């Protein structure tokens with residue numbers, strides 16, 4: 255029985271990459287290398303990606319060419335309903351760049367395409383947006399905004415933002431904020447939740463005070479071991495008694511001199527959409543800990559159990575589980591430091607360069623949760639050879655690591671540039687999303703972009 259091929263090879267790669275391979279190459283390719291196959295397959299693949307493939311002999315079987323993987327990077331993405339509009343939906347929101355990609359409308363979630371993250375400091379207009387509930391009205395008088403610190407403390411604090419600014423020493427740090435689910439779309443089978451590619455991250459200059467300074471003046475009791483965060487954004491249901499999100503961290507993280515209560519972003523008053531007038535920032539940990547529209551921190555004598563702390567939310571497996579299988583709640587631990595990740599910010603995926611171009615300058619960024627980036631390597635031949643990138647200076651701890659490198663290409667044609675970072679512990683990004691878990695955390699697959707020359 256032969257299916258009539260009505261879908262384009264691009265659509266087929268999106269919907270069923272193994273079948274697409276079989277169609278393109280005339281048989282199931284399995285994990286073999288595509289280049290060892292007959293010339294017709296190679297011709298079909300070349301036609302599909304728009305050029306000859308100089309390193310075709312190294313191209314792994316079953317790999318969706320980067321040229322086609324742009325919008326649905328998952329190896330087997332959920333079927334796209336026939337009624338769904340084609341292609342990415344772009345965000346239309348005051349003050350936001352119209353190239354941000356909406357990955358959820360209710361609540362509003364939008365990510366930044368990697369090539370828009372090419373600035374050393376991510377401009378506010380390009381910064382990703384992640385809400386779990388409704389976006390509150392903008393505060394009329396930010397300096398009158400009240401914050402409470404209570405629970406396991408000797409002196410409960412009730413302070414306005416104005417007083418907080420006056421009383422404590424301010425600091426500015428350029429630091430990465432990254433959603434815990436960044437990279438989720440690379441899991442196979444698909445994991446549930448917002449299908450982030452790599453754009454649930456940005457690096458901004460945050461101005462505020464150290465949480466540790468405020469905690470010191472409250473006097474944390476020895477019994478106070480965990481924070482719990484509260485805010486004013488309404489749950490999607492509109493029920494004021496149901497918190498939208500309430501996460502917390504271990505005391506050691508709260509006392510880190512880079513954990514902050516912030517009111518400015520890139521020198522501007524913190525925009526409402528980013529939690530203004532005041533939010534938390536815990537760099538290196540899942541963005542969900544960085545409570546927006548902060549109203550209260552309650553210190554607890556045990557691990558916090560608010561919405562976002564339990565089940566498989568923001569948790570990784572302890573022992574590997576069967577991908578797609580049933581989760582055993584006892585086999586999960588809280589995700590703290592985010593895994594190492596790098597992105598290629600220039601050129602953009604699908605870039606077309608003039609015929610005869612033999613050198614391409616690559617730029618990117620890398621970061622590694624609580625750790626630092628030891629190295630970034632790039633490959634243009636499907637990972638057979640790698641070349642180290644030059645790492646730029648960082649401003650401060652938790653700043654992202656900008657990198658650049660020039661790569662030589664032997665001829666015109668279709669290339670994929672791959673980049674992988676290694677952290678200070680020696681952990682490196684994998685080829686496929688590791689340690690499958692139902693809610694898709696820790697998906698730090700190497701980033702790759704398609705480049706067509708000529």
Ligand SMILES: Nc1nc2c(c(=O)[nH]1)N[C@H]1C(S)=C(S)[C@@H](COP(=O)(O)O)O[C@H]1N2
Nearest residue numbers: 382383384385386433485528541542545546
């Ligand atoms: N009050 C509140 N804080 C919140 C959220 C939220 O829904 N409500 N989302 C969290 C999540 S999951 C992330 S990744 C970051 C996103 O911050 P941003 O929208 O400024 O990029 O905010 C966190 N803080």
Ligand SMILES: [Mo]
Nearest residue numbers: 433434541542
């Ligand atoms: Mo998040």
